[in-house]
Amino acid sequence: xxxxxxxxxxxxxxxxxxxxxxxxxxxxxxxxxxxxxxxxxxxxxxxxxxxxxxxxxxxxxxxxxxxxxxxxxxxxxxxxxxxxxxxxxxxxxxxxxxxxxxxxxxxxxxxxxxxxxxxxxxxxxxxxxxxxxxxxxxxxxxxxxxxxxxxxxxxxxxxxxxxxxxxxxxxxxxxxxxxxxxxxxxxxxxxxxxxxxxxxxxxxxxxxxxxxxxxxxxxxxxxxxxxxxxxxxxxxxxxxxxxxxxxxxxxxxxxxxxxxxxxxxxxxxxxxxxxxxxxxxxxxxxxxxxxxxxxxxxxxxxxxxxxxxxxxxxxxxxxxxxxxxxxxxxxxxxxxxxxxxxxxxxxxxxxxxxxxxxxxxxxxxxxxxxxxxxxxxxxxxxxxxxxxxxxxxxxxxxxxxxxxxxxxxxxxxxxxxxxxxxxxxxxxxxxxxxxxxxxxxxxxxxxxxxxxxxxxxxxxxxxxxxxxxxxxxxxxxxxxxxxxxxxxxxxxxxxxxxxxxxxxxxxxxxxxxxxxxxxxxxxxxxxxxxxxxxxxxxxxxxxxxxxxxxxxxxxxxxxxxxxxxxxxxxxxxxxxxxxxxxxxxxxxxxxxxxxxxxxxxxxxxxxxxxxxxxxxxx
Amino acid sequence: xxxxxxxxxxxxxxxxxxxxxxxxxxxxxxxxxxxxxxxxxxxxxxxxxxxxxxxxxxxxxxxxxxxxxxxxxxxxxxxxxxxxxxxxxxxxxxxxxxxxxxxxxxxxxxxxxxxxxxxxxxxxxxxxxxxxxxxxxxxxxxxxxxxxxxxxxxxxxxxxxxxxxxxxxxxxxxxxxxxxxxxxxxxxxxxxxxxxxxxxxxxxxxxxxxxxxxxxxxxxxxxx
Numbered sequence: 001x002x003x004x005x006x007x008x009x010x011x012x013x014x015x016x017x018x019x020x021x022x023x024x025x026x027x028x029x030x031x032x033x034x035x036x037x038x039x040x041x042x043x044x045x046x047x048x049x050x051x052x053x054x055x056x057x058x059x060x061x062x063x064x065x066x067x068x069x070x071x072x073x074x075x076x077x078x079x080x081x082x083x084x085x086x087x088x089x090x091x092x093x094x095x096x097x098x099x100x101x102x103x104x105x106x107x108x109x110x111x112x113x114x115x116x117x118x119x120x121x122x123x124x125x126x127x128x129x130x131x132x133x134x135x136x137x138x139x140x141x142x143x144x145x146x147x148x149x150x151x152x153x154x155x156x157x158x159x160x161x162x163x164x165x166x167x168x169x170x171x172x173x174x175x176x177x178x179x180x181x182x183x184x185x186x187x188x189x190x191x192x193x194x195x196x197x198x199x200x201x202x203x204x205x206x207x208x209x210x211x212x213x214x215x216x217x218x219x220x221x222x223x224x225x226x227x228x229x230x231x232x233x234x235x236x237x238x239x240x241x242x243x244x245x246x247x248x249x250x251x252x253x254x255x256x257x258x259x260x261x262x263x264x265x266x267x268x269x270x271x272x273x274x275x276x277x278x279x280x281x282x283x284x285x286x287x288x289x290x291x292x293x294x295x296x297x298x299x300x301x302x303x304x305x306x307x308x309x310x311x312x313x314x315x316x317x318x319x320x321x322x323x324x325x326x327x328x329x330x331x332x333x334x335x336x337x338x339x340x341x342x343x344x345x346x347x348x349x350x351x352x353x354x355x356x357x358x359x360x361x362x363x364x365x366x367x368x369x370x371x372x373x374x375x376x377x378x379x380x381x382x383x384x385x386x387x388x389x390x391x392x393x394x395x396x397x398x399x400x401x402x403x404x405x406x407x408x409x410x411x412x413x414x415x416x417x418x419x420x421x422x423x424x425x426x427x428x429x430x431x432x433x434x435x436x437x438x439x440x441x442x443x444x445x446x447x448x449x450x451x452x453x454x455x456x457x458x459x460x461x462x463x464x465x466x467x468x469x470x471x472x473x474x475x476x477x478x479x480x481x482x483x484x485x486x487x488x489x490x491x492x493x494x495x496x497x498x499x500x501x502x503x504x505x506x507x508x509x510x511x512x513x514x515x516x517x518x519x520x521x522x523x524x525x526x527x528x529x530x531x532x533x534x535x536x537x538x539x540x541x542x543x544x545x546x547x548x549x550x551x552x553x554x555x556x557x558x559x560x561x562x563x564x565x566x567x568x569x570x571x572x573x574x575x576x577x578x579x580x581x582x583x584x585x586x587x588x589x590x591x592x593x594x595x596x597x598x599x600x601x602x603x604x605x606x607x608x609x610x611x612x613x614x615x616x617x618x
Numbered sequence: 619x620x621x622x623x624x625x626x627x628x629x630x631x632x633x634x635x636x637x638x639x640x641x642x643x644x645x646x647x648x649x650x651x652x653x654x655x656x657x658x659x660x661x662x663x664x665x666x667x668x669x670x671x672x673x674x675x676x677x678x679x680x681x682x683x684x685x686x687x688x689x690x691x692x693x694x695x696x697x698x699x700x701x702x703x704x705x706x707x708x709x710x711x712x713x714x715x716x717x718x719x720x721x722x723x724x725x726x727x728x729x730x731x732x733x734x735x736x737x738x739x740x741x742x743x744x745x746x747x748x749x750x751x752x753x754x755x756x757x758x759x760x761x762x763x764x765x766x767x768x769x770x771x772x773x774x775x776x777x778x779x780x781x782x783x784x785x786x787x788x789x790x791x792x793x794x795x796x797x798x799x800x801x802x803x804x805x806x807x808x809x810x811x812x813x814x815x816x817x818x819x820x821x822x823x824x825x826x827x828x829x830x831x832x833x834x835x836x837x838x839x840x841x842x
Binding site for chain 2: 008011012017018021023024025251253254255301302303304305306307335336337338
């Protein structure tokens with residue numbers, strides 16, 4: 001029986017069968033017998049999460065532009081369907097042609113967050129593909145990975161055949177071209193890996209040896225052969241304005257997490273927040289032109305029929321022609337009732353004005369991200385927001401009718417004291433007071449405070465810092481709970497400290513974690529990012545059994561000359577810059593926005609975006 | 619102006635929900651560049667109303683919607699433009715003005731064709747079972763509601779049932795049942811009862827909604 005036939009019988013028994021159905025409008029059908037390369041693009045989470053991710057959509061449509069390449073989508077089945085699949089012997093399959101994943105040439109994963117790693121192992125197992133790369137043989141698909149987590153690829157080095165570092169639009173086509181010729185030549189799997197390692201931006205971990213010092217730190221990561229690069233430079237799209245961008249997005253039937261058309265307006269960020277990995281690795285800033293965006297927006301809406309268009313970037317307010325762009329788009333779509341949404345707005349008077357115009361009467365909550373509770377700590381992390389900024393914006397928002405605000409903070413930032421933690425509460429109370437001043441009472445007001453725990457990330461100035469311990473996390477959360485208990489307008493939520501601890505382990509982990517992942521997977525860890533699925537006990541016993549100490553990765557303050565697992569990657573920014581930023585953070589000194597002055601982060605050598613052209617380097 | 623449209627929901631989309639269907643139509647109208655009318659207020663919604671929701675997993679060749687447009691549109695033009703941009707499995711069969719038609723909310727009857735797989739030495743046994751069920755005054759089932767389990771008599775909701783074909787181990791059973799506010803019963807439940815009568819397992823292969831309409835003692839009125 002074909003998978004398609006089996007599905008008709010099984011899908012009535014599962015929750016949300018639409019997840020596995022495919023066949024959405026704009027999904028691409030090709031005859032798989034008439035192609036040269038068959039690529040499965042996998043997102044290691046359920047459909048509604050994976051379908052909300054822009055990167056995989058760009059690659060899907062980009063690859064399918066080529067008649068001899070067929071890219072299909074694959075998502076992690078939810079546990080109810082997984083049980084049925086295992087029981088009925090159905091392998092993991094692609095959404096479009098319902099082909100078993102093991103039959104593809106490539107299986108590519110996007111790595112968006114560390115806690116999805118166990119799902120990758122589970123998906124390989126469901127596909128019948130060996131979990132470790134050294135167990136794969138001729139005929140198995142190549143397991144490849146891209147996305148932000150590949151900036152430290154090492155925890156998955158024993159699992160993934162090769163990583164694509166950086167922006168994939170160009171390099172993925174080069175890889176496909178190489179593969180076509182490799183297939184024609186009929187050469188070995190090993191030979192392909194050696195050849196693909198020659199493409200800039202590709203990292204083939206099996207071609208490198210890692211040695212360790214007695215204290216467990218890394219002594220060396222060196223290529224096994226002379227012609228393999230010692231360091232992998234990230235790939236970067238120099239001309240973002242002219243790079244391929246799809247307009248014929250697949251339109252899901254079911255309600256997905258971000259159910260709207262997405263228009264990417266720029267990449268990179270000039271703010272330089274010291275905890276933020278995205279702000280570092282995606283440098284330099286490159287914008288798309290208003291002309292191009294207007295054309296794309298019209299085409300996307302015409303092709304998808306979406307009623308909402310979201311402008312995507314790391315910091316929407318920083319787009320240099322945001323006012324002009326939003327005016328053009330609101331005019332364009334007034335008739336067809338397409339609303340604009342502007343996420344990642346930095347809330348100031350200008351943005352609020354925009355938000356008012358764009359949302360007109362639809363007053364959903366406003367999100368503010370002061371990140372830290374005191375000015376001192378905000379200076380440490382280089383988050384250039386003052387209490388005055390926040391309270392002025394909040395006052396404006398309340399006067400214009402907003403009643404719900406969300407305040408987002410981190411706990412456990414470097415140098416944080418209880419005074420800073422208390423500052424979080426004080427800021428929330430100040431927001432309540434502003435509302436009282438505006439309206440005379442607190443009727444209808446909702447202040448949602450949420451905290452996550454700081455996770456030190458590779459290629460940030462804080463990459464050498466330690467995470468606070470799990471008991472410290474829980475103490476600080478408890479302290480905040482006690483402070484907020486009295487206030488009925490404030491609700492406080494927090495990110496599970498145990499998850500943050502594991503994120504800290506994997507974000508700066510090394511190859512030895514591959515074994516831990518395997519054991520955790522064998523114990524049944526999957527969907528770790530889902531509260532009801534996460535089992536910290538299983539994880540801890542996996543660490544125990546493997547003899548790998550998680551605290552070594554999460555709690556250890558690194559010395560400045562330590563060789564980090566991710567030093568094999570060159571993201572285009574210099575270590576010297578990161579160290580300068582670290583030192584400044586220790587003195588609570590801020591670094592202004594790159595648009596004001598260049599801080600010589602090193603990204604200028606990438607020769608893109610022109611962010612450093614007119615300014616002198618310091 | 620208001621148009622009434624009859625559409626089908628085929629196998630490729632059999633698992634999408636009623637809400638998914640509404641979303642799909644809203645987007646399809648925009649793709650077709652047809653000027654939908656929207657409600658006023660904080661959260662404008664397109665002015666589209668549908669016949670009672672079809673259960674997930676059931677196909678249909680008889681779904682209806684009333685759609686309001688801001689401009690005058692010819693029914694044929696609307697059908698052509700919409701069909702060009704609808705996903706595989708959804709298709710507009712016909713359209714016409716909604717004026718002087720029965721309101722969609724009055725639709726109270728549906729015919730379903732249920733394909734079942736069964737092993738039956740004597741085919742007439744199935745026919746007997748169907749008639750037996752049809753002639754009963756009372757078929758009490760337990761229905762779980764928000765306020766607990768309730769006993770319901772579904773016999774008045776079954777208007778007609780007959781065996782259409784019975785070959786090669788599959789039987790097509792046609793049933794005419796009540797739908798909508800005054801009471802409804804799902805074809806699945808009827809098959810469960812039929813299993814009890816026959817003391818045999820009937821595996822449902824597929825359920826298809828053939829037609830929905832307004833029915834009283836003397837009349838059967840189609841919405842379009």
